[in-house]
Amino acid sequence: MNMAQRRTTIKDVAEAAGVGVATVSRVLSGGSASAETRERVLAATARLDYRPSALGRNLRQQRSGGIGLLVPDITDSFYARLADGVLSCARSYGEPVTIGVTGDDPEREAELIGTLIEQSMDRVIAVPSGDGETWAPALRAGLNVVFADRQVRDDVPGVVADDRAGVRTAVEYLVALGHKKIAFLARHGQSQRVAAFTDTLASLGLPADPELVVHARASRDSAYAAAAGLLQHRADLTAVLTGGNMLGEATVLAARELHVRIPRDVSLIMFDDVPWAELCSPPLTVIAQPAQDVGYRAAELVLRQGRRPRTVTLPTELIVRASCGPRR
Amino acid sequence: MNMAQRRTTIKDVAEAAGVGVATVSRVLSGGSASAETRERVLAATARLDYRPSALGRNLRQQRSGGIGLLVPDITDSFYARLADGVLSCARSYGEPVTIGVTGDDPEREAELIGTLIEQSMDRVIAVPSGDGETWAPALRAGLNVVFADRQVRDDVPGVVADDRAGVRTAVEYLVALGHKKIAFLARHGQSQRVAAFTDTLASLGLPADPELVVHARASRDSAYAAAAGLLQHRADLTAVLTGGNMLGEATVLAARELHVRIPRDVSLIMFDDVPWAELCSPPLTVIAQPAQDVGYRAAELVLRQGRRPRTVTLPTELIVRASCGPRR
DNA sequence: CATGTTCATGGAAACGATTCCATCATGCTT
DNA sequence: AAGCATGATGGAATCGTTTCCATGAACATG
The missing domain is CATH 3.40.50.2300 (Response regulator)
Structure with a gap:
């Protein structure tokens, strides 16, 4: 804090209004005060352009607001x-x-x-x-x-958000389209989404291939590498479900670079809807979550x-x- | 603050270390203390799991960190x-x-x-x-x-970011492609970018048409309306420069809905590069700024x-x- | 009239850390 | 030996607000 003018304190307001500091505090926080006292305090507050210091308040109250x-x-x-x-x-x-x-x-x-x-x-x-x-x-x-x-x-x-229902619906949709080799591209920490994926496949009588569940770290580079690796090494793959928008993005980019056509060669569903999902070519099918x-x-x-x-x-x-x- | 256990204070540390509170404060902030005293204080701090309260510090120092x-x-x-x-x-x-x-x-x-x-x-x-x-x-x-x-x-x-140079380069590029009817889709507050746009046109001997500078408010709806309005009412338009990524997005969406082909019917440059700019079809030409x-x-x-x-x-x-x- | 309740008010204490200033010990210089 | 400088230390004051608790006045009730 540069040494600008000294800050107005509650004491200045109390003095200007002719009341005690406790009364100023009460007026400003809605406590009991007579109408006349209230008026005097509010007038002094406005005249002096007083702003209570959050620093004093926080220490006294033993908590930070916010x-x-x-x-x-x-x-x-x-x-x-x-x-x-x-x-x-x-x-x-x-x-x-x-x-x-x-x-x-x-x-x-x-x-x-x-x-x-x-x-x-x-x-x-x-x-x-x-x-x-x-x-x-x-x-x-x-x-x-x-x-x-x-x-x-x-x-x-x-x-x-209801991960399980979202993933289940997406997997059911892909299976209804005839897909059997479906990969799940997950980020760390998405074990619930992965579980929903494998559980849904099992309930539909499809073998879950552990190698079709791939994990990526949080960075864009890692996402791209995981997506590219999947598309390159599993030519039998016909569908991908991605655990988040960054993974979806990476998959689209990797597919484009590897000349894998969406949806002709590989179908794609991305978990999370973002404005650009529509701008994509083709516009992406997504599991929208209410962020x-x-x-x-x-x-x-x-x-x-x-x-x-x-x-x-x-x-x-x-x-x-x-x-x-x-x-x- | 729920009434959990009472918080350890600097007084507790001082007592445990057998020194004064000023000494504890100095040790923790790198002030002068003998090596032996320092050791004692740090040991007590660790033993008591003491964390200085930012509340006390902020009030004393008359400022909030951060x-x-x-x-x-x-x-x-x-x-x-x-x-x-x-x-x-x-x-x-x-x-x-x-x-x-x-x-x-x-x-x-x-x-x-x-x-x-x-x-x-x-x-x-x-x-x-x-x-x-x-x-x-x-x-x-x-x-x-x-x-x-x-x-x-x-x-x-x-x-x-160097708005002027970015806009100038983009306008020069469009003019070099033969475009004469170029619109600028701006958000409020982008007067500098608008000025760079009109100045560059002038310096290239092109008439600046005030109706080809359109302003939109900050929301996605407003952006879309402005873009759609432009594409619908100016059939002579052959190029659009947008003042930000949301306006670029809106323009792509509006073009798609109005069956305006990019770049065949209208060329598009978006101010700001975002990951999805590449995912677009076609991938967007952008003025990248180092956000x-x-x-x-x-x-x-x-x-x-x-x-x-x-x-x-x-x-x-x-x-x-x-x-x-x-x-x- | 006496007692109890409620409202309004204000002085003082509290909060936890930092910093000021006084004091002491030690070392160095003249 | 005396004086000065430096480093280490600690008690007390400071910061601005809230809240506690005591007091007085006014009102209601028995």
């Missing part, structure tokens, strides 16, 4: 939309949002959790990166945590904490465009 | 990448980032500036939404502000504040793909 949000990658459209939902809900409550990016790395997540504890940021929304043990210190410190998109602890409420709603609901949950832990599951939706065709 | 970042829209890939650059730089300094979304609305921006002042968030990076007057209170309050992407005040440093570098450099600037106001201009680059063809 919401801490941890996401794996802000440039991934899904998480950007999720964050936007959080920001939108937070704004209607006048709460600022502090965003940390974990890189989907549990170590980095632990560091950021430590920062949140130091700041006594007692309302936290997170897309968890690890197995949930990382969050023990936060819970011990009394932070109110709500998970978004992934649920890794029974004792923490959450908001997730913004996930974020918004998570924010509502954390701002109204006090309930017992429960997980809200929001529906996904198969949107059929043009990236799937009958088995060749 | 960076405040204001962007118009976190779901716009450009701003998400810019934010990612800020986050990346901030992380290497151990500084948290608080993000506010202005919706490109000066009123909302003013509110968020007010919040930053209350929090004594003395390092701020912003993509400004208004004309710069909104920032007077922040400067008066002594906040260190750095603008990103748009520069609206001489007295505030900034980091911007992440803009954010990273802005964060460097604000964390190393003390310099006199200056604006850093980073280069843009025309990436020719397949969305432009000779004038029909």
Whole structure:
């Protein structure tokens, strides 16, 4: 803070209004005060352009206002939309949002959790990166945590999209088109989607080939390598389901470079709908998930904490465009 | 803050180490202490799992650590990448980032500036939404502000991409392909890009038609309406330059729906490169701007504040793909 | 009239960390 | 030996707000 003019404090307002500081505080926070006193305080507040210091308030109240949000990658459209939902809900409550990016790395997540504890940021929304043990210190410190998109602890409420139903619908759709060799391109941490994939195949009486479940790390390069590898080494493949929009993107790029035609040679369904999915040629069939709603609901949950832990599951939706065709 | 166990304070550490609180503070912040004292303090800190409270620190120091970042829209890939650059730089300094979304609305921006002042968030990076007057209170309050992407005040440093050169190169390229009826689809606040567009046309001896400069608001609906309107009402149009990636997306969608073929009927250049630009059919020719570098450099600037106001201009680059063809 | 309740008010304490300033010990220089 | 400088240390004050608790006034009830 540069040495600009000294900041107006509550004492200045109290003096200007001829009341005590407790009265100013009460007037500004809606406590009891006579109408005449209230008027005098508000007039002095306006005249002096007084803004309460969040620093004093936070220390006294032993908490920082606002919401801490941890996401794996802000440039991934899904998480950007999720964050936007959080920001939108937070704004209607006048709460600022502090965003940390974990890189989907549990170590980095632990560091950021430590920062949140130091700041006594007692309302936290997170897309968890690890197995949930990382969050023990936060819970011990009394932070109110709500998970978004992934649920890794029974004792923490959450908001997730219905992965299982989404994947099941997509797999059923592909099988109905005659596909038997279907690959699932997953990112780490998507075990639930993978399980839904293999379970659905089993329930449809199709052998699940473990080599058709491929995992990629969070980077674009890794996604591209995994997609290209799959398309190159499995010529028998007729369909691919990708676990997220970045993997979908990578698959489209790899197919284009390897002259694999979508949907003639390989059908493609991408988990997550993003604006560009329609711009693609062909427009992609997707499992749309309500990213913004996930974020918004998570924010509502954390701002109204006090309930017992429960997980809200929001529906996904198969949107059929043009990236799937009958088995060749 | 739920009533979990009482938080360990610096007093507990001082007592456990047999020193005064000033000594603990000094040890933890790198001040002078004997090696033996330092050891004792660090051992007690570890044993008690002590974490300094940012609340106490912030009030004493009269500032909040970290960076405040204001962007118009976190779901716009450009701003998400810019934010990612800020986050990346901030992380290497151990500084948290608080993000506010202005919706490109000066009123909302003013509110968020007010919040930053209350929090004594003395390092701020912003993509400004208004004309710069909104920032007077922040400067008066002594906040260190750095603008990103748009520069609206001489007295505030900034980091911007070279709009003028980017637009000039694109216009020259289109003119070299024979285009004379070129439209510019702009978002509000892009007066510099519009000026570069009209100036370049003038310098090439082409009449600038004011009706071929169309403005859209920040939403996807508005972008689509503006693009569709242009394509429908100007059949003489042979090329479009869009001021950002959302406008590019809208133009592609509108062209597709109106059966306007790119590049056969209308050539298209989009300002900003995004991953999906390549996925498009045809892959889009773009003016790439270094969003992440803009954010990273802005964060460097604000964390190393003390310099006199200056604006850093980073280069843009025309990436020719397949969305432009000779004038029909 | 006496007692109890409610509302309004204000001084002081509290919050946890940093920093100021005084003090002491030690080492070096004249 | 005396004076000065430096490093180490700790008690107390500081920061700005909220909240506790005591007090007084007004009103209602028995």
